[in-house]
Structures are given as structure tokens and as C-alpha cells.
Amino acid sequence: MGEFIDALAIAVKAGIGFQAVFLALLALGINMQFGYAGLLNFGQIAFALVGAYGIAVSVSQWGLNFWAGVAIGLAAAVALALLLGLPTLRLRADYLAIATIATAEGLRLLFRSVSATPVTNGSRGISGFNSGFVELAPWDTGRRYDILGVRWSGADLWVAAVGWTLVALGCLLVWALVRSPWGRVVKSIREDEDAVRALGKNVYVYKMQALVLGGVFGALGGMIYAVGTGSATPDQYQNANTFLAYAALILGGAARVLGPVVGAMLLYFIIQFADSGLRSLIETGVIPEGLLTTTDVAQIRFVLIGLGLILLLVFRPQGIFGDRREVMLDAR
Amino acid sequence: MTHPTDRVRRHGRRSRSASAGLPTPGSARRRRGQTALRLLLVALFTAGLAALTPGVAQAEGEQVSGTLRTSASGPIEGVEVVVATPDGDEVGTDETDGSGRFAVPVPGPGQYTVTVPEDALPDGVEFASGNTRTVTVDPGRNQGVIIGLDDGSRESGSGTVRWVQLLVDGLRFGLLIAMAAVGLSLIFGTTGLTNFAHGELVTIGAIAAWFINVEGGVPLIPAALLAMVIGAVVGFANERLLWRPLRRRGTGLVAALVISIGLSLLLRYAYQIFFGGRSEAYADYRGQRAVDYGPFNLTDKDLYSIIIALVVLVLVALMLQRTKIGKAMRAVADNRDLAASSGIDVNRVILVVWMMGGALAALGGVLLGLSDEVQWDMGFRLLLLMFAGVTLGGLGTAYGALVGSLVVGVFVQMSTLVIPNDIKYVGGLLLLIVILMVRPQGILGSRVRVG
Numbered sequence: 001m002g003e004f005i006d007a008l009a010i011a012v013k014a015g016i017g018f019q020a021v022f023l024a025l026l027a028l029g030i031n032m033q034f035g036y037a038g039l040l041n042f043g044q045i046a047f048a049l050v051g052a053y054g055i056a057v058s059v060s061q062w063g064l065n066f067w068a069g070v071a072i073g074l075a076a077a078v079a080l081a082l083l084l085g086l087p088t089l090r091l092r093a094d095y096l097a098i099a100t101i102a103t104a105e106g107l108r109l110l111f112r113s114v115s116a117t118p119v120t121n122g123s124r125g126i127s128g129f130n131s132g133f134v135e136l137a138p139w140d141t142g143r144r145y146d147i148l149g150v151r152w153s154g155a156d157l158w159v160a161a162v163g164w165t166l167v168a169l170g171c172l173l174v175w176a177l178v179r180s181p182w183g184r185v186v187k188s189i190r191e192d193e194d195a196v197r198a199l200g201k202n203v204y205v206y207k208m209q210a211l212v213l214g215g216v217f218g219a220l221g222g223m224i225y226a227v228g229t230g231s232a233t234p235d236q237y238q239n240a241n242t243f244l245a246y247a248a249l250i251l252g253g254a255a256r257v258l259g260p261v262v263g264a265m266l267l268y269f270i271i272q273f274a275d276s277g278l279r280s281l282i283e284t285g286v287i288p289e290g291l292l293t294t295t296d297v298a299q300i301r302f303v304l305i306g307l308g309l310i311l312l313l314v315f316r317p318q319g320i321f322g323d324r325r326e327v328m329l330d331a332r
Numbered sequence: 333m334t335h336p337t338d339r340v341r342r343h344g345r346r347s348r349s350a351s352a353g354l355p356t357p358g359s360a361r362r363r364r365g366q367t368a369l370r371l372l373l374v375a376l377f378t379a380g381l382a383a384l385t386p387g388v389a390q391a392e393g394e395q396v397s398g399t400l401r402t403s404a405s406g407p408i409e410g411v412e413v414v415v416a417t418p419d420g421d422e423v424g425t426d427e428t429d430g431s432g433r434f435a436v437p438v439p440g441p442g443q444y445t446v447t448v449p450e451d452a453l454p455d456g457v458e459f460a461s462g463n464t465r466t467v468t469v470d471p472g473r474n475q476g477v478i479i480g481l482d483d484g485s486r487e488s489g490s491g492t493v494r495w496v497q498l499l500v501d502g503l504r505f506g507l508l509i510a511m512a513a514v515g516l517s518l519i520f521g522t523t524g525l526t527n528f529a530h531g532e533l534v535t536i537g538a539i540a541a542w543f544i545n546v547e548g549g550v551p552l553i554p555a556a557l558l559a560m561v562i563g564a565v566v567g568f569a570n571e572r573l574l575w576r577p578l579r580r581r582g583t584g585l586v587a588a589l590v591i592s593i594g595l596s597l598l599l600r601y602a603y604q605i606f607f608g609g610r611s612e613a614y615a616d617y618r619g620q621r622a623v624d625y626g627p628f629n630l631t632d633k634d635l636y637s638i639i640i641a642l643v644v645l646v647l648v649a650l651m652l653q654r655t656k657i658g659k660a661m662r663a664v665a666d667n668r669d670l671a672a673s674s675g676i677d678v679n680r681v682i683l684v685v686w687m688m689g690g691a692l693a694a695l696g697g698v699l700l701g702l703s704d705e706v707q708w709d710m711g712f713r714l715l716l717l718m719f720a721g722v723t724l725g726g727l728g729t730a731y732g733a734l735v736g737s738l739v740v741g742v743f744v745q746m747s748t749l750v751i752p753n754d755i756k757y758v759g760g761l762l763l764l765i766v767i768l769m770v771r772p773q774g775i776l777g778s779r780v781r782v783g
Contacts (some may be wrong), residue, residue, distance in 0.1 A: 094526045102720070103761065109754070115752045302597050302600070306599070310594040313587050
């Protein structure tokens with residue numbers, strides 16, 4: 001029973017820690033693109049990657065100010081979105097999907113390659129760029145704090161606090177946008193592109209705006225993650241995270257303002273709970289070693305996510321909060 | 333002193349960390365390709381390797397050691413290696429043994445020069461950059477010495493032309509992609525599904541053949557045939573257990589696409605649990621030496637891979653062109669409703685497409701595992717290149733996938749003429765984006781397919 005409580009506490013911490021913020025921001029971006037505009041961005045992690053490295057490279061390698069790094073990261077995300085959108089947004093949905101998934105993989109390979117090592121430090125990554133941010137915390141970041149029965153380091157708490165503030169502001173922005181005329185156009189593009197075009201709207205530009213906005217959210221997520229872990233390595237930004245974010249979004253409910261946020265918290269909670277639960281079950285011998293070992297647990301989470309994604313889409317595509325009529329899953 | 337693992341990594345070997353995902357795929361093959369290409373073989377003996385060889389004086393005290401060998405000459409025996417202080421005082425000598433090894437104890441830490449007499453090498457083998465090395469020996473260390481040897485078959489040497497070599501490597505790689513991509517393209521054409529789990533069909537073939545071959549002790553060729561059967565069965569199960577019921581429910585294409593991503597995640601990490609994060613070679617056809625064909629070199633297994641892939645693809649093309657079921661496949665891919673109304677059993681055709689796609693992908697996986705070793709995420713790494721090939725050729729057309737995959741394979745290999753090897757896949761993915769910009773319908777695709 002004690003182990004159960006421990007696993008629960010760890011899971012709660014994961015559900016409100018900066019990793020959940022990371023996932024929530026990724027999912028928020030995907031919600032803008034996929035939920036509202038119907039764009040299939042399967043490379044959201046690439047935006048997180050450029051955001052994180054925007055800070056890491058400019059602070060650690062070029063010696064710039066932290067906020068200059070944030071600006072560079074955001075600019076890089078906008079540039080990436082434009083680059084991806086230009087050739088593909090006029091085409092059928094799956095072309096964007098293939099191009100983005102390819103870009104996410106390609107960028108990661110590029111950042112960890114030997115030839116990029118002078119800038120990105122290869123697969124070892126960059127660290128030591130977050131002190132300018134952690135110093136801003138109004139409390140002592142060196143201490144540890146007890147909240148909800150779990151111990152937090154001051155720095156983690158600060159990153160999570162700023163992160164959730166960002167998520168709240170992001171939700172507010174999305175909420176305001178989708179109620180505006182702009183949001184109505186974007187949603188109608190999701191429903192029927194040709195009809196919108198017939199009304200004289202420039203569909204291409206609206207799609208591009210949604211893609212850029214979602215990409216910026218992704219970059220912010222990457223920044224929070226990089227600042228939280230204090231390092232940026234290419235392999236942190238594997239594309240499995242994009243699908244994790246999709247799972248979070250669909251779990252919470254696509255095309256709902258709070259869907260991605262609730263989904264991300266819940267998903268992280270479930271993953272962490274399953275993780276530590278399985279570990280303690282293996283350690284106490286309830287699950288025999290022959291069947292599973294503790295090293296397999298990290299893989300089990302992806303198996304579970306995959307299974308969860310399939311089951312959700314088959315049986316409840318609108319997730320927890322979603323409206324079935326609004327979910328862009330029956331499209332072409 | 334370079335740490336041995338660092339050295340390995342710098343040479344482009346894939347890192348083994350279990351979840352690190354995609355380290356330079358194909359680098360193993362490429363490494364071999366490069367060996368075949370340059371045969372600039374380095375007589376290399378790191379301290380780490382020396383530590384693995386117990387016989388070589390594990391005694392306390394410092395020593396220098398190394399190996400003289402090239403791929404063409406094999407180990408070079410009976411060469412007198414001289415170790416001296418920087419001032420020229422001789423410390424000791426050793427004659428290389430049957431495996432080309434030498435080891436000379438030295439009196440203490442410090443700098444030493446290692447010299448191989450210039451005239452001691454067999455005919456055709458030369459020093460790549462001088463016959464002397466200066467090494468620094470740390471206290472208590474067995475210091476490895478690397479003396480670069482060149483057995484004369486570099487590009488300037490016996491006529492291997494680098495771009496021809498890369499072209500042949502690229503064709504071989506392209507054929508492998510094509511074999512896996514035909515199924516992907518036909519499935520897209522007949523059902524509209526962009527199957528992100530297709531790479532897992534490639535992996536299942538490779539892994540199944542590995543278990544049958546290595547654990548079961550069955551020779552690789554029957555093991556590959558069995559793997560194809562397993563691939564077909566998995567394809568069958570895919571269609572019957574998942575996609576047909578979903579089609580009946582009227583699941584949208586976008587939902588199906590996300591489901592295929594979920595399936596891909598599920599299978600991929602299940603393979604990792606089942607197979608482990610390591611990469612493994614098959615038991616047969618290991619360590620083949622490249623055969624010289626004039627402007628290019630090729631190992632026998634690579635040659636047979638090319639022949640097998642060519643034969644299989646020609647058979648597929650013949651089937652599509654001549655047989656009833658092949659014509660039905662093309663008809664369904666072209667216009668499903670029209671095909672159904674002219675009496676074709678669409679569901680049966682789709683089932684056959686899935687089984688054929690599964691078998692072909694499995695065979696592609698076996699051949700890829702033969703040249704690159706088997707890994708749990710090998711199919712997923714190939715998937716993006718398959719997409720590039722299929723998109724290039726035109727989504728949904730069988731011949732387009734063939735042509736496009738060949739172009740992608742050749743492009744990826746040839747791009748290493750100008751870009752570093754470890755980012756050659758980036759070049760392939762860039763090509764994909766450029767194609768989308770210039771000719772989204774692909775080489776053989778028709779314009780109407782593009783929305």
C-alpha cells in the first residue's frame with residue numbers, strides 16, 4: 001500500500017511538473033493546427049527542437065542574453081513553419097504530414113551529426129544556459145520544498161510555475177482567437193476548404209497562420225523542457241513525443257480549448273503511474289522477472305500509448321471533452 | 333588518449349543506447365562500402381582492444397602495442413617493429429605474430445616513437461602517411477598505436493571510381509526501399525490509407541528471420557522464405573483484424589492515419605522489449621570480403637541482394653501487368669468504385685495487396701538486415717525514405733514507387749559526394765520536400781490525385 005501511495009505521489013508530481021507543461025504546450029500547438037485548422041503536423045517536436053536550441057545555442061555558444069535566445073528560438077520556429085507550409089499547404093493533408101515527419105527526423109539527425117558539432121555539440125548536447133532564467137525566481141532555488149507530499153527543487157517549481165502561466169496565457173489566446181472571425185474561418189477550412197475558398201477567403205494564408213501559431217507553441221514547449229532539464233540534446237526531441245502530444249490532445253478532446261491541457265496532465269499522470277507501478281510490481285516480485293524486467297518499463301509506456309491511441313480513435317475519437325461533430329477525423 | 337568508445341563513435345558506428353532512436357542508419361553498410369571503396373585499412377589497435385586480448389602481456393608496467401593488417405593482405409606477419417625514445421635510443425623490438433600483432437614493453441611512462449621499417453611490408457601495401465608514430469604512454473597503460481596502411485586499391489589505385497561505387501550502393505539501397513515501398517504504395521492506392529506502420533512490417537521480417545536463423549539454426553535462405561510467410565500473415569492480420577473492420581465502421585482517413593501511427597508505436601516498442609535495443613547480424617554470410625569488379629567493389633551478399641531484389645520486383649511487375657489479380661489491383665487503385673461495379677471483389681483484392689505488401693516488406697527487411705544488421709527500429713528509419721520514394725514516384729502507383737525509391741536510394745548514397753555521411757538521410761528528406769514543391773504528384777502520378 002505504501003508503494004501504491006508513493007507511485008501515486010510521483011505520478012501527481014509528473015502530472016503537474018514541467019514535463020507535463022512541455023506536453024501541454026506541444027498539444028496546444030497541435031490543437032491549433034489539427035483541432036481547429038485540420039492540418040496534420042506530425043513533426044511538432046521539430047518546433048520544440050529549434051526552440052530549445054535557439055536558447056541553448058545563443059546563450060551557451062554565442063554568449064547572448066537569455067531573452068535574446070528566446071527571441072531567436074521563436075524566430076526559428078516561425079521560419080520553420082513557413083518553410084514547411086510553403087510547399088505543402090496547397091496539397092492534400094497527408095503531404096504536410098509526410099513533410100513534417102521527415103523534417104522532425106531530419107533536423108534531429110542534423111543536430112546530432114558530426115558536422116553540426118561546432119554549433120550544437122553533437123549528440124552530447126548543450127547545457128548551462130538556464131541560469132539567467134532560474135535566477136529570476138522569487139524564491140530560493142537552491143532549497144527543496146514539500147508540496148502535496150512530494151519534494152520539489154526550487155528551480156523545478158519555478159520552471160513549472162512559469163510554464164503553467166504560459167499554458168494559461170496560451171489557452172486564453174486560443175480561446176479568444178477561435179471565437180473571433182479569424183477562428184471561424186479557420187474552423188470552416190477544416191470543415192470544407194472549397195466552400196471557404198468560394199467565399200473569397202485566402203485559405204492558404206489562414207492555414208499558414210495556424211501552422212505558424214501552433215509551431216510557436218511547440219517552440220515554447222521545447223524551451224520549457226530545455227530550461228527544466230537544464231540541457232538540450234537532440235535525442236530528447238524524438239518524434240515519439242509528437243505522437244505523445246497527439247495522444248494527449250485526443251485524450252482530452254481536440255478542438256476544445258482546455259482539451260490538450262487536461263489531456264497532457266492526465267496522460268503524464270497515467271504514464272508515470274503505470275511506470276512506477278510496474279516497477280514496484282516487478283521489484284516486489286508480483287510480475288516475475290522472466291516476463292518483464294525493469295529496463296523494459298520505459299518501452300512499455302510507448303506500447304501503452306500506441307494501444308491507447310488506437311483504442312481512443314476507434315471507440316471515442318472525441319476524447320473526454322470533445323464534440324464528435326467537431327473532430328476532424330472523418331475528413332478525406 | 334582517446335577513449336575507445338569515443339573512437340568507435342567518431343568512426344560513425346551507431347550508438348547502442350536503447351531508446352536513442354535514430355543514430356546514423358546505414359552507417360554500418362556505408363562503413364563497409366567505404367572499406368570496399370578505399371581499402372585504406374588502418375592497422376589499428378587501441379588500448380581498449382589490447383585490454384580484450386589477454387595473451388598480450390597484461391603484465392604491470394607500460395607497453396605499446398598495435399596490429400598490422402589490411403583487408404586485402406590480411407594480417408602482416410614477421411615485421412620487425414622498433415620502439416625508441418624521442419632521442420633515438422632503442423627501447424625494444426617485436427616481430428608481428430600470425431595475426432599481425434606486436435607489443436613492446438617500455439621502461440616507464442613518457443614519449444616513444446614507433447617505427448616500422450619501410451621495406452618490411454609485402455608487395456602492394458604501403459604506408460598511408462609515414463612509417464613512424466610518436467605516442468605518449470601514461471603510467472600503467474598499454475598504449476595502442478595506429479599505423480595507417482594502404483593496400484593500393486584506393487580510387488587512384490586499381491580503378492574503383494567513387495561515384496560509380498556510390499551509384500551501385502545507391503541502386504542496391506534503392507531496390508531495398510522499392511521492395512518495401514511497393515506494398516505501401518498499393519495499400520495507399522487501394523484503401524487510401526497512409527500506413528505509418530508499414531516500417532514495422534519490414535522489421536518483423538528481419539527479426540523473424542533473425543530468430544529462425546540464429547536461435548533456430550535454420551540457414552538464412554529458408555529463414556527468409558519463412559519470414560516472408562510471416563510477413564504475409566501479419567499483413568493478413570492487419571487487414572482482417574484492424575483495417576477491414578475500421579473501414580466497415582466508416583472510420584475517416586485521418587483517424588486511420590493516426591491509428592496507424594499508434595500501431596507503429598505499439599509494435600515498434602514491443603519489438604524493442606522482445607528483441608532488445610542491440611543490433612545483431614545473421615549467422616550466415618558474415619565478414620565477406622568485397623570482390624573487385626573494376627570501377628566498383630561489391631560483396632557477394634550485396635550482389636545477390638541486388639539480383640534477388642531485381643528478380644522479385646520484375647515478378648511483381650509481371651504480376652501486376654499480366655495476371656488477373658494484378659490487373660484487379662491496378663483497377664482498384666485507379667478507381668475503387670468503378671472496379672467494384674465491374675465485378676471485382678474489392679475486399680479480396682485489398683487482402684491480397686496487404687499480404688503481398690507484407691511479404692515484400694519482410695523480404696526487404698531480411699536483405700536490409702543482411703547488409704546493415706537487424707535492429708528494432710530499422711523499419712521505422714526506412715519508412716521515411718519509403719515515403720520519399722512513394723511520393724516522388726506518385727502516391728498510389730506501383731511503378732511510381734519503384735522508380736521513386738530507386739531515385740531516392742541513389743540520391744541518398746550519391747549525396748555523400750558533397751555532404752558528410754552522417755547527414756545523408758537529411759539530404760534524402762530534403763529531396764522529398766523539394767519534390768513536394770516542384771511536382772507534388774510525383775514522376776508517374778496524375779494531377780487529379782492532388783487535392
